Every structure is written in C-alpha cells, then in structure tokens.
Amino acid sequence: MTRRFDLIVLGAGSAGLTVAQRAARHGARVAVCDPGALGGTCVNRGCVPKKALWFAAQWAQSQALARDYGFALARPAALDWKRFRRQRDDYIAGIRARYDRRLQEAGVALIGEAARFLAPDLLELAGGGRLAAPQVVIATGARPRRLELPGFGLGMVSDDVFALERAPARLAVVGGGYVAMEFACLLHALGCGVDLLVRGELLGNFDAELVQHLAGRMLARGIRIVMQTEVRAAHGSAGAVRLEDQTGAMHGPYDAVLWTVGRVPNSDGLGLDGIGVATDAGGHVQVDRYQATGVPGIAALGDVTGRRALTPVAVAAGYALAERLFGGKPQSRFDYEAIPSVAFTDPPLGGVGLTEAQARGRHGEAVRVYTRSFVPLQLAVAGREERSWTKLVCAGGDERVVGLHALGPGVDELLQGYAVALRQGLRRRDLNAAVAIHPTAAEELLLLH
Incomplete structure (x- = not known):
C-alpha cells in the first residue's frame, strides 16, 4: 500500500521541520521521514548542547573574574558534569517534545524511518512501506567526517563530545x-x-585580521596552536594517544583526541543517482536559488546542499520554500547575502556581510576599512587588559557598510541589530549619527572614524 501526500520531507532537522510545518499551515498534506531524533544536528548534537557547554565554560571563567572583582573565592569550583549533562539532556528532551506536539497539531505525519527514492514522486521506507507525493524536499543534513587513516578510532568526533563525563586532562x-x-x-x-x-587556515569564513587577534588571545590563555600540521596517524590506546604528522613528528600523549575535519552530507543511500538528482564531488545536493534540484518536484535544503551550514539559514530557506510551493508566492526564495554568523569561541567572534578580503575582491579600491580596539569595561574594572575589536568594511563614495565584524565579550548578542541595518542599506554616516547606549560594547561600532 502506498500512502499519498502533497509533500514528503526527508529529515526532521531545522530545515525539514520548518518547511513541513509551514506547508501544513497552508493546507498541504505533509509527511516527515527521519529515523533519528527530532531537531536534527542543531538540537541534539550541535547548536543547543554546544551552547550549553559554552555557557558552562563562561561560568567557569566568570568565577576567576569575580575573584578579580573582590569576591572571596579561594579557587574556581569545578563543573559537576553529571548534573550538567542531566540538565542539558532534560532541556533538549523538552525541545523534542514541543516539536512533536507542533507536528501533531499541524497534522504532519511523522514517520520514524529512513526513505529512498524509487522515482521522483515515489519513496520506499526502510521498513518496506511506500510514500508518494508530487513534491519532495531533501533535508537530511550532514554528519562529522571520518578519515581513513590509521588509528582514527582512537579519537572522537564532535557528536561524541556531549557524552563526556569529565574534562580530559x-x-x-x-x-x-x-x-x-x-x-x-x-x-x-x-x-x-x-x-x-x-x-590549513583558521576560521576561513571570518575576517582574517580578527581571527589573528582571536588566535593571539587563545595562545595567551595557554592553548597551543600548531599550524601547517597534517595528522597522518594516531598511535597508542584510549587515554594515551600520540598523533603523527606529515613530517613524522609525534604530538602528545593525549587523554583524548577530537577530530573536527569537516562534515559529510547525508545524501548517500537516498537513491539520487537513479532519479537524476545531481550532487557535487563531496555529495552535496545541487540546487538553484529557489532550492530546486534539476529534477522537477524535488528540492533540497540545509546542510545537505553545502550552503551556509547555519540553523537560521536552514529555517529561513525552509520558510521561503514552503511559501513558494504552497503559499502562492512563486518568487519566494532566501537571499544568501549578508548572513550573520558567530563562532562561540573565547571570546566570541562574529561578523555579517563581506570580510575585508572579500570586499576588496568585489569592490577593489572603493573599499575603506575602519577598526577600533578597546578594553571592555567589565574587564578594565578588574584590571585586565584583554582587548575587544570592531571592524567596519565600507564600499563606494557613500560608504555603504558591506561588512561588520567584532571580537570580544557580548559579540554574539550585539551583532543581530546591526545585521538588520546592514541588509537595509546601512551607511557609515548612519552609525555616526546614531545615539549610543553608554557604557556598552555595542556603542563602539558607532565610534569608528
């Protein structure tokens, strides 16, 4: 028996859930297929648990700052990993429960199985059933890349970090x-x-000058950064691992190794070759600016496409696609320009728009750059000297802002409003004319002269 729908979505991550729920609100009969947990990478193995761990790290460092302010702390307290993991997992379980409830309320059929194409409008479930729909969206996401090198299994990938029971020494x-x-x-x-x-390089998608400032901060805090090092093998045993690089030099021993060597799109096993859906050499599904593949009735969203691998991008693209397919807006599409992004490092690094290098490549001599560094007030009061940086990249005679970048505490929060302004045609004169909120880090972006 074949169950029939208006839309079948492969993947229950941010992209898939968005397009499914929005399409259902427009009256479409929708099914979502995914054998994994609701929320995909972001909720279960990415943004949410990572940010929770980042908050824990911030609290660890805040204890040292509190001592510098005069609080009588003999030494920073250690994280209770067991309690932290329980609280984090309870929170994530709540997110999944809310997703499930929303799907039920929207009338979306949730099918906890993988599916593969038999034809552009016909899919077979892993358990043997069949689904049919005139429109299918591929939103199966990506997974950590695993290398075929000796001893790779001695380390962990990013998914495994959230199972740690303690910090490796x-x-x-x-x-x-x-x-x-x-x-x-x-x-x-x-x-x-x-x-x-x-x-290779550090944080290739971010402004190179600010990345170097971040690297300097990391080095000053005791993180050892070894550049131009290609690991060829891992030796030893769990808890005592040595890494061999391309020169034969050995690094370690280490209690743990974390491989962060890219991600692989979950496009294998879908039967794409049999129906003519094109993928690139890395397996990413190829789409046009409307998220459409070359096969009528099949679209793709999110990390499986190789576009910007960010949850808000997947959500926005999914919303636009649902509007195009079922909302009566045939020209609806997501604009991939001027996407804000933050690396939750210590301190965080963020940017929106073009980096300086990208701007010079696009606008040449018409580019003007303004930078400013300062010690944030909360650090200065404690007698610390760690500097924050802001950078404005402008182009043309009217100095339209084409890129805005910042490094320092609070960057993850302050950039959002500027991202809105940049998309609306922000000029440097607009920043200079605005009234600052003082004293804040955000006001520094108004003072770039």
Whole structure:
C-alpha cells in the first residue's frame, strides 16, 4: 500500500521541520521521514548542547573574574558534569517534545524511518512501506567526517563530545574550522590542556585580521596552536594517544583526541543517482536559488546542499520554500547575502556581510576599512587588559557598510541589530549619527572614524 501526500520531507532537522510545518499551515498534506531524533544536528548534537557547554565554560571563567572583582573565592569550583549533562539532556528532551506536539497539531505525519527514492514522486521506507507525493524536499543534513587513516578510532568526533563525563586532562583538537575553535576554547576553559593541530587556515569564513587577534588571545590563555600540521596517524590506546604528522613528528600523549575535519552530507543511500538528482564531488545536493534540484518536484535544503551550514539559514530557506510551493508566492526564495554568523569561541567572534578580503575582491579600491580596539569595561574594572575589536568594511563614495565584524565579550548578542541595518542599506554616516547606549560594547561600532 502506498500512502499519498502533497509533500514528503526527508529529515526532521531545522530545515525539514520548518518547511513541513509551514506547508501544513497552508493546507498541504505533509509527511516527515527521519529515523533519528527530532531537531536534527542543531538540537541534539550541535547548536543547543554546544551552547550549553559554552555557557558552562563562561561560568567557569566568570568565577576567576569575580575573584578579580573582590569576591572571596579561594579557587574556581569545578563543573559537576553529571548534573550538567542531566540538565542539558532534560532541556533538549523538552525541545523534542514541543516539536512533536507542533507536528501533531499541524497534522504532519511523522514517520520514524529512513526513505529512498524509487522515482521522483515515489519513496520506499526502510521498513518496506511506500510514500508518494508530487513534491519532495531533501533535508537530511550532514554528519562529522571520518578519515581513513590509521588509528582514527582512537579519537572522537564532535557528536561524541556531549557524552563526556569529565574534562580530559590533555586534549588534541585536529582542525581549524569553527567547530575546532569553539571546542578548543570551551574545553580549555573547563580545565583541559589543549593542543590545536591545524592543516590549513583558521576560521576561513571570518575576517582574517580578527581571527589573528582571536588566535593571539587563545595562545595567551595557554592553548597551543600548531599550524601547517597534517595528522597522518594516531598511535597508542584510549587515554594515551600520540598523533603523527606529515613530517613524522609525534604530538602528545593525549587523554583524548577530537577530530573536527569537516562534515559529510547525508545524501548517500537516498537513491539520487537513479532519479537524476545531481550532487557535487563531496555529495552535496545541487540546487538553484529557489532550492530546486534539476529534477522537477524535488528540492533540497540545509546542510545537505553545502550552503551556509547555519540553523537560521536552514529555517529561513525552509520558510521561503514552503511559501513558494504552497503559499502562492512563486518568487519566494532566501537571499544568501549578508548572513550573520558567530563562532562561540573565547571570546566570541562574529561578523555579517563581506570580510575585508572579500570586499576588496568585489569592490577593489572603493573599499575603506575602519577598526577600533578597546578594553571592555567589565574587564578594565578588574584590571585586565584583554582587548575587544570592531571592524567596519565600507564600499563606494557613500560608504555603504558591506561588512561588520567584532571580537570580544557580548559579540554574539550585539551583532543581530546591526545585521538588520546592514541588509537595509546601512551607511557609515548612519552609525555616526546614531545615539549610543553608554557604557556598552555595542556603542563602539558607532565610534569608528
């Protein structure tokens, strides 16, 4: 027996849930197929548990700052990992329960099985049933990349970090992207000795100048960063691992190793070749600006497409797609320009729009850059000297803001409003004319002259 719907969504992560619920509100009969937990990577193995761990790391460091302010703390208290994990997992379980309730209220059929294409409008479930719909959305996300190198199994990937029962005394993080940088910082703050082994560049999607300031801060706090290092093998046993690089040099021993070497789209096993859906060399589903594949009736969203791997991007693109397919808005699409992003490092680093390098590549000599550094008040009062940085990238005679970047405490919160303004055509003169809220870190972006 074949069950028939108007829309079948493969994947119950941020992208899939958004398009499914929005389509259902427009009256579509919708099914969502996913053998995993509701919420996908973001809720279960990414944004939410990572941010919870980041908060724990912030509290660990806040104790030291409180002592500098005069609070009588003999020494910072250690995190009760067992209690923390229970509270975090309870919170995540609540999110999943709310998702489930919303799907039921919207009339969406949740099918806890994987599915593969038999035809563009026909899918087979892992358990043997069949589903049909004139429109299918692929939103199956991505997973941590695992390398075929000796001893890889001696380490863990990002999914495994959330099962830790204590902070490893000595940790190697292999990689230089945002996952590597975030975990290196937050686990160091929770008591790990951290080596960061980097083959290429650090945080390639962020402004290079501010990335270097962040790297300097990490080094000053005791994180060892080893550049141009390609790990070729891991040796030893769990709890005593050594890493061999391309020169034959050995690093370690380490109590734990965290591999953060990219992510792989979950496009294998879907039967895409059989129906003509194109993927790139890395397996990412290829889509146009309307999220459509080359096969009529099939679209794709989120990390499986290789677009910006950010939850708000997946949500916004899913909303726009549902409006196009079922909301009577045939031109609805998500604009991938000027997307704000934050690396939850220590301190956080964020940006929206073009980096300086990107702006010069696009606008050439018409680019003007303004930077400012300052010691945040909460640190200055404690006698500390760690500086924050703000950077404004402008283009043209009217100095339209094409990029805005910042490094320091509170960056993750202050950038949102500026992201809205940038999309509305913000000029530097608008910032200079605005009245600041004093004393704040946000006002520093109004003072760039």
